[in-house]
Amino acid sequence: MARRGENIYKRKDGRWEGRYIKGRQNNGRIHYGYIYGYKYSEVKHQLILKKYEKQTNDSKKLLPYEGKLLDWTNYWLETFVRPKVKSSTFASYKNKMDVHVLSRIGSIKLQKLKQSDLTSLLEKMDETLKASSIRSIFSVLKNCLGKAISLNLLTENPCMGVELPKTKKKTVQALSIKDQAKLVKEINTNQKFFSIMLALQTGLRIGEICGLKWEDIDFENNTLGVNRTVLRIQTEDTAGRKTEIVEVTPKSSNSQRKIPITKTLRKNLLELKKVSTSEYVISNKHKALEPRTIAYRFQIIRKKIGLEKFSFHSLRHTFATRCLEAGGNIATISSLLGHSSTKMTLDCYTNSFFTEERQLVEKLEFV
Known part of the structure; x- marks a missing residue:
């Protein structure tokens, strides 16, 4: 009542x-x-x-607008988003809106859109999507409708008050020392799988490995520069939707970084450079390899040696975990990984600190 x-x-x-x-x-x-x-x-x-x-x-009238949510979203994307963001970010925004929002409620007139429409949309999403994906989609939608408010097309944002699902803390999947040794033994003599070795020894993201060029490697100072990333994004042309490979700058200023390399990795890189015919370190003749080709190659190896539960991204986590085990501090590891903050690193690798936590508490034991 x-x-x-x-x-x-x-x-x-x-x-x-x-x-x-x-x-x-x-x-x-x-x-x-x-x-x-x-x-x-x-x-x-x-x-x-x-x-x-x-x-x-009530004292200010809304501007008349007869367009649907679909019409407004496309206008917002082309006018306010595309000129300001990377092509990969634009493609991500557009895909989220097209697939998850406009396909369901795009026909509703913008000025008739209600919070109840978005609550129903959320319930549908909740059936198939993870909480993190839902929150990401609603973030784009909220920005889209927020711009309509600033242009006096809406008085309030229907997203406000919609209770989004809470995200669960991610658990890091890193290879054990034994599994890592098994993997290294399998790939060590085949340059086709050198991308796996790079990930294990540098913690680079898969797109950063694809975008790595020989000009980024300083053999005198034993450093490797992360200056670009290669992605496959969705685009549109006259023939309809398709995907294409793009080369963009790293995702943030922290992602653009220099990483020291070991003597062993330096030696391996020099050997690879002797036979390379491309400006890219990991290539297919003259062109850079794309991320899904590298992921597919890793899939072949992991199935062969029984590591099916690990993804290519697990190699990055493995690098970070080995750094922690070697006594690296969180600020240094965060910098090596190109994280935006040490908090992000702590959130990702809390579980990896358990051994260190146990050792610390044992030192406090009263005799």
Whole structure:
């Protein structure tokens, strides 16, 4: 039941639902907006804010816009997103909106879009997508609708108040020392699998390995520069949707970095350079190899030696774990990996600290 004099109700799922007048339809019927929360006080506070916003917004009329969410999204992507971001980022935004949002609610008129539409969309996504993917999609949608607000096409963002699923902490999958030795033994004599060795000894991402050129390697100072990454992205042409390989700068300023290399890796690189006919370190004759070719080669090896549960990205985690085991501090490892912050590194590798934590606590043992 609602509390006396208030449009706040307790739902069967345990949440509180607050209802407020959002506007009126052309036929005069009231159009309601809804707020959800697990605490009554939170919903009540949000309703007070909504009433204040409505009083403020009533004084300014929305610009007339008859377009659908699909029309607005395409305009937003082409006008405000494409000129400011990398082609890979644009392709990612467009794919998220096309596949997961517009295919389901794109036909709804922008100014008729309600929070309940997005709640239904979320429920559909929740059936097949991970929490992290859902949050990523809603982040793009929220930005898209936020721009409509700034242009006075919407008074509020329907994404606000939609309760997104919580993400679970990722667990790092790194090879044990025994499994790493087994892998190295299998690939050590075949240059076709040199990309695997590079990942194990540098922690480079798969796209960074594909984009590595000989000009990036300083053999005098034994360093390797990460200056670009190779990706396969979705594009569109007159024939319809397809994919293409693009070469872009690393994902962030921290990703563009220099990594010291061991004497063994330096020796292996020099041997490979003698027979190379390409500007790329990992190549197919003259062209750079693409990420899925490298991933496929790793798939062949891992099945052969019984490491099916590991992905190519596990090699990056393995590098970081070996650095931790060798006594590396978190700031240094974060820099080697090109993480945006030490917090990101700590979040990824907390489990890898367990041995060190045990050793530390044992030193505190009272005699």
